[in-house]
Amino acid sequence: MTDASAPADQVFLRRHNLAMVLRDLRDHGPRSRARIAADTGLNKATVSSLVAELAELGLVRDGDVERGGGVGRPGQTVEIDGRICGLGAEVNVDYVAVLVLDLRGDELRYVRTPLDVPRLGVEKTLDELAAAIAAAVDDAAAQGHDVAGITVGIPGMVETAPGVLRHAPNIGWREVRIADELAARVTGPATTIRVDNDANLSALAEYAVGTSAGTADLVYVTGETGVGGGVISDGVLLRGTEGYGGEIGHMPIGDPAHRCGCGKLGCWEASVGLAALLREVADKDDPVTDPSVDLEVRLAEIRRRAALGDGRTLRGIEAVGTALGLGAAILVNLFNPRVIVLGGYFAALGEFFLPAMETELDKRVVAPARGGCRIELSALGFTAACRGGAHVALEAVFTDPAAVGLSAATSIPSPLPGGMT
Amino acid sequence: MTDASAPADQVFLRRHNLAMVLRDLRDHGPRSRARIAADTGLNKATVSSLVAELAELGLVRDGDVERGGGVGRPGQTVEIDGRICGLGAEVNVDYVAVLVLDLRGDELRYVRTPLDVPRLGVEKTLDELAAAIAAAVDDAAAQGHDVAGITVGIPGMVETAPGVLRHAPNIGWREVRIADELAARVTGPATTIRVDNDANLSALAEYAVGTSAGTADLVYVTGETGVGGGVISDGVLLRGTEGYGGEIGHMPIGDPAHRCGCGKLGCWEASVGLAALLREVADKDDPVTDPSVDLEVRLAEIRRRAALGDGRTLRGIEAVGTALGLGAAILVNLFNPRVIVLGGYFAALGEFFLPAMETELDKRVVAPARGGCRIELSALGFTAACRGGAHVALEAVFTDPAAVGLSAATSIPSPLPGGMT
The missing domain is CATH 3.30.420.40 (ATPase, nucleotide binding domain)
Known part of the structure; x- marks a missing residue:
């Protein structure tokens, strides 16, 4: 912005207002121009002009006629176009x-x-x-x-x-x-x-449409072959200076006897990743360790055994749950999230992990009442x-x-x- | 914003523009109204009116007459008023x-x-x-x-x-x-x-005026009785949902033989806080451990011994430096900062900590080239x-x-x- 004669602020304002109208329709559903004006604080003539521009871009279209009860006269609604x-x-x-x-x-x-x-x-x-x-x-x-x-x-x-x-x-x-x-x-x-x-x-999907959608401080932790993390902080994905933020798998808090995929000993991932669970709950010839069998089928079998009260399965899940809580406590202390969402295999077996995990969290989090953090299982699956x-x-x-x-x-x-x- | 008749966007724009002008003067120093207009993209009449309002609020005042060389005619400059x-x-x-x-x-x-x-x-x-x-x-x-x-x-x-x-x-x-x-x-x-x-x-002070001022991804780590942390992520202080974010002292990566001020064993703070350093470098009757002596005096004595090559002092600092690097690697993996700024006693002895700390960091950070992170010693002292x-x-x-x-x-x-x- 170096040209003093250009009305840079007006152009900015117009684009800002176009976005405000479109997001109003996304967040609150179809509505009349009068309600959009009421929602956004823009005047009605401005809203009509913005809606016309959005329609030309193929982003909104006419919807049903409003049945009344809202602000102003009932009228033609506008809705987001799915094109x-x-x-x-x-x-x-x-x-x-x-x-x-x-x-x-x-x-x-x-x-x-x-x-x-x-x-x-x-x-x-x-x-x-x-x-x-x-x-x-x-x-x-x-x-x-x-x-x-x-x-x-x-x-x-x-x-x-x-x-x-x-x-x-x-x-x-x-x-x-x-x-x-x-x-x-x-x-x-x-x-x-x-x-x-x-x-x-x-993490962005959880923030957009997960069971804790809209929660501004949210940490997503997924268990698959690796252990991945994504952090939403104050409504923004934490990326860091080069985009490498959220690398949670390699905290040196795991059993030093186990080697991680990264080559080091004692990473958290080596104690809570899928391989760690399988090592705990099954022998090498057990079909649940067979990578040619679909993972969801194998997890269903482990869940079945746990539900039946199989001792080794329950002890194995508990051990992983405790290790999960140990690392999660670091995340809670550092990020103070409102929610940790567990994804991947953690979500699939979550009900069995949670007691051990929460016990460890309560021991390790320094903020009172866990800093207001709850644990949730992702509903988005794979x-x-x-x-x-x-x-x-x-x-x-x-x-x-x-x-x-x-x-x-x-x-x-x-x-x-x-x-x- | 529920009153469609209020020109809410115009009021917002005016306050936004007042702030833009004031920050332009803070960030770029005294300048003429014409240069403010060029910097901000606002027109000159608007700038004059905004400057008048800021002057009435006691926030800006007339400065020197500009010597030319800038955009437009030389003229009366405006500068921030210190009132x-x-x-x-x-x-x-x-x-x-x-x-x-x-x-x-x-x-x-x-x-x-x-x-x-x-x-x-x-x-x-x-x-x-x-x-x-x-x-x-x-x-x-x-x-x-x-x-x-x-x-x-x-x-x-x-x-x-x-x-x-x-x-x-x-x-x-x-x-x-x-x-x-x-x-x-x-x-x-x-x-x-x-x-x-x-x-x-x-951390906010480092972001505002420290040697890495303006670095959008910055982690501040201070060593005093406790070990504190403050995280700037994408230019914003990471607070978390209840303001407890950045509690870095209690990561369970310390020597399990040492009890932390929080009551638990094995916290990072118990391995890198001031007490840990003093335990490593001195016996109990050594004056550097005497809390009635000013801390800066004691740190100067430890620095003196290190500079003279005293074996116990150097080994102690190296041990703490390695433990510091272990925890710092977690911070680098999670936050991917451009810089970690060391404060408190870490800054006072930093030159002796750094080699061991950097060696450990290089071992433990998973991102290539440490994710672009450098280590700096705070110049802001206490x-x-x-x-x-x-x-x-x-x-x-x-x-x-x-x-x-x-x-x-x-x-x-x-x-x-x-x-x-």
Whole structure:
């Protein structure tokens, strides 16, 4: 802002107000222009003009006629149009997945493709992922939808600005330019591609639509092969200076006898990750340790044994629950969250973990009454990262609706195809 | 905002623009109205009107005549007026202190009063602190200054919204309504009193004026009787849901043989706090362990021995440095800060700690190149918490300059004397 003659503040105000109207409709549902004016403090003429601009961008449309009871005369309501979509994609140890949400938050598509990612390697996995994304984009287009942005979750350390994965030990990837590689593979209109850590995206999904949606201080902890974390602090995802924040798996509080996927001894992940649970509850020839059996089937079997009161299963879960509480107490002391949401296998077996975990938390948290923190089990299952990715793509629309006019809505190629905003 | 007829956005915009002009002068120094217009993108007539309003509030005044070379004609400059002040106060284990900064950031007063706070107890300590605050306010008034706000730092868990200290183990205080107690003791014009954890305030001071000022992701770690932490994440102090965030001292990564002030075994604080250092470097009858000798004198003696190559001193510092690195690695993995600033006794002996600490960090941080994190020694010494408190009080003025007109500038009592904003 160096040109004193440009009315920079007016342009800013207009875009800010467009976003305010669109978010009002998202947060409070369809409503008349008069109610939007009442909600936002804008005058009615301004609201009408903003609604017209949003309609031209394909973001809102006329809804039902209001039945009265609200502020002002009953009248024509405005509602969010579902034409614009966000796409979330995920690479994990044994699958890639794609999920599409429209601007109304409705799920249009979720496809999970089983893959042995560590064995398949970078190139072929990204080919598969690109094919899954292209199929989802084509399918959306066939139904009259435009994909406004794509966000990819990866179980590793991602430098978000250039969209580069630095290291994902559990799939064996290092230094992969995910955004560029996908942009080169996905044909069609130029679309912004973002890349992020999968647990960060899951935390954003919990914040957007989980059982604790809207909780400004929320820590997401997921147990899979690795242990991932995503932190929402005062309503904002904590990324840190290079995007590596939330690496919770390697706190040196685990049993020093066990080696972590990162190569070190005594990491928390080596005491609470999936391998640790399986080691505690089963012998090596037990089918619940067989990686060729679907994880959800194996977890159901462990849950069945626990429900039947099997001693080894219960003792194993308790040991992991105590170790989970020890690390969770550090997170509570550092972040003072209102809620810790457990995802992955922690959610699947949560009812059995919780007593030991909560006992340890109560012992270890220094703030009174645990600083007001509760523990919750995620209800999003294995879609969390994908869902968070789709929300990130849509959030860009809610933050600056006018920008849609520069990409998907008019199919003008972005000046930075495949780049980051 | 429920009244559709009120031009809420225009009022907001005006206050926003007042703040933008005032911050432009703070961040870039005295300048002409034309340059302010160029900096902010506002037009010149608007800037003139905003400057007039700020001058009426006593926040800006005419400065020197510009010598040319800038944008537009040379002309009369505007600069920040130092009349309005912020006051920071601190309670610690062996002193209370008060520091006053004017709106230009100049220090008007720093007074530290030695006190045996744990022995003196709550009532008498707060009497002493209130007297020190009153003396500072009177002194400021005698010089034509107005104190716009007071912020008190306490070494414990503070619920910031009501200004209540929950628990400060190292001074033995529990459940003290600091804001109310001080408001009842400090006479004179009603002034907003805020209360916060001392390490949080120190982190804010580092962010405002430390050697890494302006670094958006900064973790402050201080070693005193306790070990305190304050986290700046994306430019904002991480508080958590009830204000207890940044409790770093009780991570269970210490030697399980040592008991912490909190009563538990194996806390990080029990391995890196001042008592741990003294245990490592000296016998019980060594004068460096004598609490009646000023801490800075004792630290100077330890530094002297280290510089002379004394084996026990160097081994002790190395052991503490390694333990410091172990915990710092957790902080780096979780927060991915650009810098960790060491305060308290860590800063005083920092050059001797750093090699062992950095070796441990390099071993333990999972992000490449330590996630871009450097370690720095605070240059603010024991004034950090007070200084941060004064900045917090001033920041309220920079955020909403017009609010000054409602309190100090016109001496209209606040509707919530002693309350929190």
